[in-house]
Each structure stands twice: as C-alpha cells, then as structure tokens.
Amino acid sequence: MFAFLAIFFLFAALYLGFLLTSKSDKIKQEQIEIDKLRRTVDEVDEQAKLVVRTDIELNKTQEELDKKIIGLYVLQKISRSISTSLEERLIYKSIEMDTVKELGFEKSIAVSFDEKEPKFTTKIHLGFPQNELERIETFLEKNREFWVDIIKREKTLSSFSMPEGLMVREEINKAFGVTSFIISPIPAKEGNKGFLLVGTETLDVPITEGDEELITILSNQLGQSLENARLFEKTWRTQQELEKRVEERTRELTQALEEKETISRRKSDFVSSVAHELRAPLTSIKGYAAILSSGKLGILPEDARLRIEKLNKHSDELVQLVNDLLDIARIESGKVTMKQEPAGLKRIVEETLDLLSVQCKEKQIELSSHIGEDIPHVLIDIIQIKRVFINLINNAVKFTPKNGRISVFVHKIIGGVQVDINDTGCGIPADALEKIFNEFYRVDNAVNMQVKGTGLGLSLVKNIIEAHKGKIWVQSKTGEGSTFSFTLPHI
C-alpha cells in the first residue's frame, strides 16, 4: 500500500513537473509573443512619429505654397492697379482691406516721411480706428531716429526676423495693436521715403520668410509706382511750363507781327498817299518841261534847253520812282490783286531777253536762256512776272562788266518752277545779301556810285514773287557774280 502510494506520488510529481514545464514553456512563448507585439507597437509608434514629422513639413510647405500663390495673385492684382495709376493718392488707395486680408493680415498702414519738415504722414490705414492714428504718429515721432533708420536702411524687418522678447518688438506690437508684423521700407530715389506695415492681431498666424518676401515686393512696387508718379508729375509740370512759355512767346510774336503789319500798312498808306500827292505836280512839271523843250514857246538858249532836258529826264526818273513806290505799297497792302492766268515762262523770258539784247550788245555781254522742254505752265500775272524778269536781268546787265555773261535757267522743281538768273558781275558782299531786298537799300559799290537807282526794284520784285506764293533769294560772292533765284508754284 505504502509502495503503491509512493509510486502514485512519484508519477503525480512527474506529471506535475511535466505540466509545469509545459506551462512555463507556454508562458515563455507568450512572453516572446508579447515582446514581439510590443516591439511592433513601438515600431508602429516610431513610424507614426515619422509620419507626423513628414506631415508637418508637408503641411508647412503646402501652407507656404498656398500663401505664395495667394500672395502672387494679390500682388498681381495690386500691381495692375497701381501701375495704371499716376497719382500718389490713387496708388496708395490700391491697397484695400480685402487685399490685406487676402495676404493674411488684418491691419496695414503706410507712412511717408518728409525729411524737410521733418514729419511722418499716414498715407493709408486699414484696420486702424481713426482715433488710434494720432497715437501712432506720436509714437513714430517719439522714436523718429529708429524709424528713419529703418526707412534709410531699406531692409524689411518683421516679428519673424526680430528675436522674441526684444523690447522694440514688444513696443511695435503695442503701438500698432498687433501680435505679428512686417515693416518694409518704401524706397524712393527722389521725394519722400516711407514704410509699409502689415500686421495681425491673432496669435495663430506666424509670420514666415515668404510673407516677408511678399511684403518687400509690394513695398518696392509701391515705391516704384510712386517714383513713376513723381516723374510723371515732374514731366507734366515741365511740359505745362513749356507750353505756357510757348503760348506766351506765340502771343508776343503774334502781337509783334500785328504791330509790324499795322506799321507796314501805315507806311504803305503813307507812301501811297505821298506818291499820289507827288504824281500830280510831277505831271505838271513834266508837261511844262516837255512844252518848253519842244520849242513851242520859243527857241530856248542852248544852256536852258539842256537844263530843261535834264529836268525832263529827272522828272521821268521821279515818276518811275513814284510808280514803283505806289506798286510796292499796293502789293503790300493787298490792294493790287495779281491777275493770274496759266502761262509758260519761255515766252516771257524770250521777250525780256529780246528787250534787253540791245543793252547787252553794247556791253558785249553774252545773254542766254536755258529752258527745259517739260516746264509746266504756271499761274501768273504775266505783266508783273515780266517786270520781275526785266528788273532782275536789267540789274544783271548793270552790274556785269564788258564781255561778261548772263544766263537764265528755268527748270522744274517739286511743286513748281525755279528760275535762276546768273551773271558774271561784281557780286554782292556777304553783309549786303540779307538787306538786298529791303526798300531803298543799295549796295555800296562802284557801279551804284555811277548808276542812279531808286533801291526799290528788288523790293518790288520780292513783293511780286511773294504775291504769287513764290520765294526769292540770292547767292553771291564779291567778284564771282550773282545768281538770283525765284520759284513759282505750278497750277
């Protein structure tokens, strides 16, 4: 019995031992599984951390990208608005509350600094009640050195770039009622510089580098547009000044011209009336001289006859002078209208040359004309133009020495015909060229000393040509002959 019990206990002990061993193995196995699971959980947790860290970076990048997209969109909008404004007030006005909000801020203020006064002036204020502005301007004045330094350094600063806890940062926050801000100077080459401040009251909108960049671009754009506006205003003012001066000068010239015309008219009237007054007695003198000279009143002694002949001749010259004067006065005053008709110049030139050929032969002067075949007809008063030719060729004969040459050229030009009368005469001194068409002007030379003249011929010629809407001028050098040229417009 005892042995049986002993065997039983032995087997029981063995069985229990087996069970314990088996249980212990199971526990160990489970422990291994638990450890494995724990490690997996730890690993998953580590992966979760990695996910969060990656996610936060992605979010930041996304946010910064979103901000930039919005910022660029807003900038484009503002740029479009301010680049089309050329007035300072309108440029500042382009920055609106909605725009500031779109950029992620609730407040904005633009301040200009006038160095001459020196004084800060608020140009725009968005999100600031009116009653705060005075306090802000006082704050700026109180810390003028600091703000002027910021403006002059032309460098953007913000609560992102300024260390936290810095007294200045806290003061700015307090003064402008913000928790984050960006201050960007508004640059200017000329005129007043300033700064743009944008800020937010909420703590959960941290300023980033991207924000700083955007506001810097915005303030630079502002500065550029203000500069353009200033330049435009300057140019505009200069132009206005110039226009004003041109206007004044034009007025003066018009006045002078009117005065000149009045004087000229008076002169013409005077000359005309004097000439009329002279013509009547001259006619009588000439008549009496003719009667006396004809011997109808008896034969005159030889001395008396010679004097009477001189009297007659001088009277003719005087009549010619009076007639010329009258003609000039009439043409100048517009009392004589040119009886214009289409005519060719060839015939007029030939007739004139024919008329003066005797004089030329006497002086052995070669007289020639060169008229192109294609010369168009011109609208002229034939008698007056013939007078021009006679006057000019006669002058040429007068001042051309023996064996000289006088050539008349007629050629086509754009819009009309040009006539050149060239001689190999003594020429005209340079200082006389300008005055030669003036009334009563006579060149001081040997020929004029010997030959009498009224000094009205060229003036009359000029008046006739101008009455035909043509131009007259002379090219000459002393001793090298002269060329008188005039133009006549074609039909």
Place this chain on the structure above:
Amino acid sequence: MDIGLGTSLDKNPLVAVKEALRQAKAGLGSETADISIVFASGDFSYSSILKTIAGLMPGITIIGSSGTGIISSHGIQQHGLSLLLIRLSDEMYIHSSYSDNLSSKESMRAGENLGEKLITGLHNIPRSFSTVFYNGSMGESSNFAYGLQEKLGRSFPLIGAFLTDPIHALRTHLYLNQEAFTDACVGMVWGGKINFGIGTKHGWKPLGRPHTVTSSVGNVVSTIDDQPAVQLYADYLGIEVSKLKRELKHISILYPIGLNIPGEEEYLLRNIVSIENDGSFICQGNVPEGTPIRIMIGTIETCLEAARQAAKEAAGNFSGPIMGYKKQQIKQFALVFSSFSRYNLLKRLAGKEIEIIKAVLGTEIPITGVYTSGELAPLRESAYRGQLYFHNQTVTIVIIGG
C-alpha cells in the same frame, strides 16, 4: 412650417437686415413669421440688427448670435449676416430663454437654470429637441449639457454651439429678442410635430500607440504616461517645446489629441490651447484622468470628407413622416455649426465644406449657421444614449423639418 433665408454683405446693419429680410420673406412667401434665427459677424452693431428686425417684424422671436464667420447656403462670410425666417405650422411649438452670468455659476447649475426656463414654456407638449448657444466661460461644457438634460430629460436630444471670436478678439453676443448677452447661454426647445436629424463628424484619425492621461484636472493635462504632457507632442513632432509653443495653434489643429471614449467608435477631439511652463497643457474641454488618448491626424481631404459624412448622417437620422403631414408638405432647413479650427485648416477651401453639405442635403434646403469654438453634440446620433459631448473641430449639422 414655412422657411425663408436671406443674407447680406452690406456693412450698414440697417441695410443688411432690410436686404436679408426682403430675401427671406420672398422665400417664406409671407410677410409674417414666428421665429428669426440670426447670425451676424461681430463687427455689426447688435442693437441695430435686433431693433431693425423687431421694428420690421413686430412680435417675432429673434434668436441667434454673432460669430467669427457666418455660414449660409450662399457660402461663408467673415463679414455678413444670415437671417432665417420660420413660420410654424399648427401643432409645432418653440420656446426660447436664456441664463446669464455663467462665469459665476457652476456649469451644471447653469444648464439646470436654462433647462428650467425652457420647459416652462412647453408644458404638456411633447418636446423634440433643443438648440443652445453659449459664450460664457464655464467649466466643463458636458456638465452644462448634463444640467440641461437634468431638466429637459436624461436622453433629451440637444446640440449646442460655443461661440467666441478668436480672430477679432471681440466678444460674441447671443441674441434673444431685443436683448444681446455676453457670458450667457440662450436656448430654444422645439416641440410638437417636428422632426430632426443630427450629424457630427471631425475627420481626424488616430495615429501611433495609445497613451494614458495619468494626471489631469478639468481641462489641464499634467502628465501622459507619467511624463509631462507636452512631451507627447515633443516626441511625435520632434521639435523643442519653445517652438511648439510658438506654433501651437497651428499644430493643435493639425494634430489634436483624441479621447477614446468607452463604447464609442469615434474619438473625441481636444485642441491644445496653451502649454504651461511645468510641461502641462490646457485643452479646449475636459480630459478626464485615466482616459486613453491618441495623437490624431487629419488632412484637408479627410476634413471635407467628414463634412460629407456629417451631412449624410444628419439626413439619414432625419426621422420619417410626421403624422398628419404628407412627405412633400414637410419643409426642412439645416443649422450648421463648424469649428473655427476647420476654417483655419481649410482656409480658402472653407466654402467647399458648405458646397459639400449642400450637395448631400440638396440645394432646396436652406442652410444657416456660424463658426464655433466648440460644439455640444452626441458622438453618434444613431447610438444616442443621452450622452452629449463637448467637441472640438467638428462640423455639426442638424436638419429640422416640420
């Protein structure tokens, strides 16, 4: 029930009210209404709004609030006004009341106080559900809800919105008739032949291993897994506490903590409001000691998807026919309370949330609502057992029909 919605963006409160009223009356098809639910941005003068409505619609019950952003069928506005006019049908009842000086009361007592006032107006009438707005600082909002339910009924359905204005640092005002309140709660109880459906979702998912709150009092979490609470974030985000403090608002929205509530599938979110020097952090809402928590992660996509799910849930929970009414006779509108954190995350896509809700509910259902700093709602209405929670970062939708 007849409904008309009007909105305005005009900065002049008188013009804004007139414009919104004109639209709402047109939608309502009547010049008279019983209730006006008004949400306006904080920059409006509340007295002008209330006086104008009362002047133009004598005898109407006005209820609503100012807020950071206004939600309506027309989208989202930081400045604006949304006005919903309701003409109640027969056997449909509503009673509204308020309780003020919340900061001087215990939150449960405040709830009881409002509950008492609300039921006095609806004696012997079957009560359907209640909507409350509050802007006072009080302890645990769930206790407030508990107090309300103590009076209205233990399993009485309720949704609420906690309203502050974090952007403009302005006080919000709660509207009740011609009075505006701060540090108060206003509520309304709906009763009679009325149906409703609630949907609430956030869209954040748990990530990493579970952790346990080892020490907390109210909304102050001192230790997690016996480590200073802030260490949890420092570990997961791999950033220093100073940087964490600086970027807290942003981080807190992206990675709130999720409270694992026994018996609930959904996690209850908590935003971190501030980090204290001793390593503890303060949450927007209580975190009971011993609660298992997880770090949560969400994206714009999951956030928008949650709006779709919330709308589907609300539509699905909207109970069937009302006795005596044909289906086509039942008019509906939706109240939407979306957390301002969602607005911060979605930013320019915030309007899309409303578009999604509209797409699910149908464009014919007028929507009005406001951005909130916390929402009172069950975690899931289909599993509603009388338990209300104070949420962060949800979009809460209630469809009301009658």
